[in-house]
Amino acid sequence: AIGQFSEAIAVMLFYRVGEIFEDLAIENSKKSITNLLDIRPEYANLELNGKLQQVKPELLNKGDIIIVNPGEKIAVDGVVESGEAYLNTAALTGETKPLLVTKDSQVLSGMIVENSALRIRVSKEYKDSTVVKILELVQNASEKKTKTENFITKFSQIYTPVIVISAIMLASIPPLFLGQEFQVWLYRALIFLVISCPCALVISIPLSYFGGIGASSRAGILVKGSNYLEALSQAKSVIFDKTGTLTRGEFFVTQIIPANGVSKKEIVKLAAIAESSSPHPIARSIVKNYPGNIARVSNVEELVGLGVRAEYQGDTISVGNMKLMNKLHIDGVSTIEDTTGTVVYVALNNEYFGAIEVSDMIKTDAKVAIQGLKNVGIDNVTMLTGDKKIVGESVAEKLAIPNVRTELLPQDKVTEVEKIKSEIGDKGKVIFVGDGLNDTPVLASADVGVAMGALGSDAAVEVADVVLMKDNPTAVTKAIKIARKTKVIVWENIIFALVVKAIFLLIGALGIATMWEAVFADVGVTFIAILNALRLLKIKEENEKINKYPHSKTEKYKVEVNEA
Template sequence: MNKKQRAWRNRILLAIGLFAVILVAEKTGVLARAFGSYSPYVAFALYLVPYLIAGYEVLIKAWRNIRRGQAFDEAFLMTVATIGAFATILFPETEPQAAEGCAVMLFYQVGELFQSYAVGKSRKSISEMMDIAPDYANIERDGELEEVDPDEVAVGSIIVVKPGERVPIDGVVTEGASQLDTAALTGESIPRHVEPGAEVISGCINMTGVLRIRTTKPFGESTVSRILELVENASEKKARTENFITRFARVYTPVVTISAVLLAVIPPLAGMGAWSDWLLRGLTFLVVSCPCALVISVPLSFFGGIGGASKLGVLVKGSNYLELLSKVDTVVFDKTGTLTSGTFNVVAVHPEAGVDPDYVLSNAAYAEAFSDHPIAVSVRAAYSGVIDQARIADVREESGHGVSARVDEHVIMVGNDKLMSEHGNSWHDCDLTGTILHVSVDGEYVGHIVIADVVKDDAAQTIRDLHAAGVKRCVMLTGDRRDVAEAVGAQLGIDEVRAQLLPADKVSAVEHLLGLERGDGKLAFVGDGINDAPVLMRADVGIAMGAMGSDAAIEAADVVLMDDKPSKIASAMRIARKTMRIVWQNIVFAIGVKVVILVLAAFGIANMWLAVFGDVGVAMIAILNAMRAMQVSKR
């Protein structure tokens, strides 16, 4: 609770204390014995003190809004209802309602304070994410560290991050090793180990060693800046339900105000009873009609859902996307970098009979020693030995086929079947799916190496979770070979696989799938590459891999997964559906209770105390329910 809220709370507690003392004095007859027939007027003056202490801001707000021509809001309703209750002192034939008028204002303010606290609590997880913004970056000058504004650091500069400090700008580690706490970005509690050559993103906390990092982006384009921009803009994009409630309140408030006036005026003019009786009914009707529960709890539910998702490292760019996500029944995936790691790895070495697997791998690693191709990098990574480049000569790249080199006077060839055939080397195919590198030494076939893009650990669980959550169809779109795509699809349990697609083909495929949607069903596309941006924008909900995804994909997406784990999609959908259940629970509950009490008030059955429950009580229950949207499971 901040300083302003504490002062507000203390003021309300003082007013409640005074109100309680005055109420006891009135009900026990102390005021009547002390002031006789003047006791109602004394009570009126006494109740006015806690009323003004607690509610003077509401009165000022109502007056300002009336002057601006924006009279019909909660402050106006509370002001008219409570002043009207105090005004019953002018009707000697009826019981004064000063206590009730004071109570309405007190409990309304209690509800407002509670709302302020609830909103603050729902903002907390997002505020924690806002704390990832670094205050400075360390630049080493003349052997001394100087703190500078991150905006002033040029791309390519070397920055120093000490233990306990946040990484201010995206970059690559050039010196040092450490553990990084990425929890604020990804929701993951396990630290990430980094060493020279490792890419690091801004917003992480350096836990152990000193790191020197070469920056790869200006601060304004770094991960932390993009995240802060996404979070700050999230509240601007309202869901259809939220917009409906806003429009509903604009129409509803003046309608019930006019209805309350007609209720108070027409019956006594028609001779159906005393003015004081119908005036009290009108005031009670006015108090109940205040749309606090709806106006407060619905946006709070969405905000809580967005905050809850951010705890898991899922950034939702607005409540409209949270609402759409709750209706998703088709999820379309890109393959590389989304369901697979996007990096090549040696998954098998198959030597010929009598040949050592290490002999096959070492020869391939030597032949690929000078290549920057991802396949060559993966072969070298799999080889545990040290490559002596002095032993290598006559390296030749054969475009699209492979490479040849002379190693210790032996001619090594590494490549596909076309390379083997062109040079008259025998070879045989492999049953495993992936990229096959055939290896020959001096024209003799010694075996082959299988390289594949490894499926992410949680990819299969993602598909199972989505089906369990009610997703009817999981589709994979990829530009990869059909056999590779179908093998991955079968391994993961994908419902439909479409392979060898160009970026334009992916858009066409998504448009076809969108045409198959029925009713309120929505389609989500999950991707990470720059070529996925058009599809992310075309889908009902675009979901991007944030940690390693391209800037274009993250910019085009509606939802960003900060740790690149596809399993977070099912978690985000659960949060979205839970949020929408809470929203509709609050709408039905608030409107239902209010309608009942409004009818009772119109017939004179409901008194002002029941009206207080119908307004403040319902609002507080709805707020408590809305706060459940912030409670999320880590799975």
């Protein structure tokens, strides 16, 4: 009809070339993540009747014994029964330093044994293992869209028919009502159609977020959806739980204060017996500090935010904080003043027996993490803790954290997060970072809940929006940097595509642009936008220099309990 055969061939050729490049770019982005998470084990060496049998990981059951030789991947989560080896955890955590494991160490699927065989007892079936969790998180991440992605999708649904109608009007109105040549305006309408194709936006924006999620995964940060990546980019306030997040969560006994007539050994024995079934780090430290055998207890009652009570040989042992002692109306309790540790009080049959002071160690990279947040413009940092005021303020002072809330019960932490969210309002998002052990309600209440080092916690992985595979608070800053970089690239693509298309639409309607320019305005712009989006897949993890800032350390004391 218009006789432009060479341009028609060129359009088809360039479109095909453009499609090939687009497919390669998208495939490259997917392959990057696939390679990153290529940790799925293909087999396991099952020990059966004294012989080894190679089986699929899906066939393993809890309690099975598997042998993992050097160079092999651990098929499922488990506990080391025997052996000692270094593990390569880079595929899970991004950490290049080998991890030493010995008897009773917990190991995760996807880790690679480097130097010596391990005998491992299976603790989780394959479908519940860490490898499957990671793959599911990344694969499902694309389902949760950002507001920008949803807007572009809705926009294209309206934009496309409007453009088609506009092209029809452009081709028909001038010839019908102004006496213009139909062939000329049909050509201009076709140019208009080619230029106006929204491919650059529809393809590059989801690809940008996909790349951001991939870059995060490479850094050991699992983001459950692009909506959470966008929320991270808008972070204005970061809230940390103290224990297990900023501190190591590895408590040790620093002081034992017995009541009159009671030995130190007796106090620790009672506390260890009552706390023997508790998973809390303080409880574990007390149990570990008792050298004797721990007798079985009955009727153990966990009192949230207070402590624990247990029955032992007809007696009732109460172990907990001062609030528990007050609730039970126990007299003669000696308070320990000016201590930066946590004090655990012990009573037998509501008679005060003494107190045990335990202390936690601040993580060596915690101060780097707080400074890192300030470097990216987040000064509103808060620490929440159930510890008493003097303990919380001491840790906050060492880490230069401006805001601290102490003596909080789990429900109080939720209230504090809601309060901070109302203070921030529409200015940005509130991020909560916890270790996932007792933080699930708070993780759910924040704009973005971040569980740190929580791959072993099913509840945390389920509730958290972001999972940090490293037990390292500096990863929070890294996640925010990647999210902001992603947002910048998304808006670069939006502005670039709209500006170029607007210019070419105008000159196309005026008859200045030819089909060659139209092809560039569509295929060329799309290809450039895709290449820009792929920059996210090249983000390298920055090597944090731990020694850049002075570390806060807590001295460790060894308290013997075999004294009279």
